[in-house]
Amino acid sequence: ETGVTQTPRHLVMGMTNKKSLKCEQHLGHNAMYWYKQSAKKPLELMFVYSLEERVENNSVPSRFSPECPNSSHLFLHLHTLQPEDSALYLCASSQDRANTEAFFGQGTRLTVV
Amino acid sequence: AQSVTQPDIHITVSEGASLELRCNYSYGATPYLFWYVQSPGQGLQLLLKYFSGDTLVQGIKGFEAEFKRSQSSFNLRKPSVHWSDAAEYFCAVRYNFNKFYFGSGTKLNVKP
Numbered sequence: 001e002t003g004v005t006q007t008p009r010h011l012v013m014g015m016t017n018k019k020s021l022k023c024e025q026h027l028g029h030n031a032m033y034w035y036k037q038s039a040k041k042p043l044e045l046m047f048v049y050s051l052e053e054r055v056e057n058n059s060v061p062s063r064f065s066p067e068c069p070n071s072s073h074l075f076l077h078l079h080t081l082q083p084e085d086s087a088l089y090l091c092a093s094s095q096d097r098a099n100t101e102a103f104f105g106q107g108t109r110l111t112v113v
Numbered sequence: 114a115q116s117v118t119q120p121d122i123h124i125t126v127s128e129g130a131s132l133e134l135r136c137n138y139s140y141g142a143t144p145y146l147f148w149y150v151q152s153p154g155q156g157l158q159l160l161l162k163y164f165s166g167d168t169l170v171q172g173i174k175g176f177e178a179e180f181k182r183s184q185s186s187f188n189l190r191k192p193s194v195h196w197s198d199a200a201e202y203f204c205a206v207r208y209n210f211n212k213f214y215f216g217s218g219t220k221l222n223v224k225p
Contacts, residue, residue: 043215104156
């Protein structure tokens with residue numbers, strides 16, 4: 001039990017589909033993150049939410065739309081994706097203090113066909 | 114710009130041999146430093162962290178890391194590697210309250 005749960009674990013979608021990734025944390029944290037992990041690339045920080053407010057958007061294309069309805073849940077809404085968006089999407093959470101670590105979910109493996 | 118560098122993309126060691134994975138960071142102030150491990154298709158698990166104090170920190174699974182300010186390094190070590198340690202290892206830095214930045218990772222292969 002990681003404390004950070006991501007669903008689904010695997011997702012295959014067409015370029016015209018709309019889907020959503022879900023992340024839930026049971027750790028009482030107040031900051032949540034989306035990362036993209038592609039083959040042979042470093043982890044890319046996509047979005048950061050702190051106290052349910054988006055505080056970071058790292059030039060992510062608008063076809064990715066995050067939503068944080070409360071401090072325990074984070075969504076990533078996907079629409080009209082491209083094949084190059086295929087990757088492992090990782091959710092993480094932490095306390096909103098500098099001297100704490102991030103806890104990661106197991107990720108959603110997304111394949112865009 | 115702040116950055117994290119892991120110079121070794123792949124490392125192969127024999128089971129029972131010692132291991133050192135290198136990490137260098139670029140940041141003006143004292144950073145908060147982490148090592149994570151990732152098995153294939155899984156999320157990242159925290160091995161250890163450094164915030165302040167003793168520069169040699171102990172982690173899970175027999176790993177340790179040493180913070181050297183003069184070298185801007187935070188290298189991960191293990192005295193005797195087990196086959197189950199084969200995975201990818203990431204060094205990370207936290208600066209500002211909500212930014213964790215990761216190195217590109219080092220894949221560890223363990224020979225029997």
